[in-house]
Amino acid sequence: MLRIVDVDYVGGYELLIAFSNGVKKRVDLKPYLTGKVFGELLDPAKFVQYGLTRITIEWANGADLAPEFLYEIGTAA
Helix, strand or coil: CCCEEEEEEEEEEEEEECCCCCCCEECCCCCCCHHHHHHHCCHEEEEEEEEEECCCEECCCCCCCCCCHHHHHCCCC
């Protein structure tokens, strides 16, 4: 099972994510920040309020994304 083991804020709406398979990817989440829950994260102060769970990243407002999805949309770092 793929998990996120580390995450760093790059800038804007980009994160550098390390996955449990040893791969690091840069992920730009801006195109995906829509709707009621994810749209809140367009506020830069709210976007940086994230932490790691046992599996993925979760924001203070409860939003989270599957590690597989983040892996798929990321670019090699």
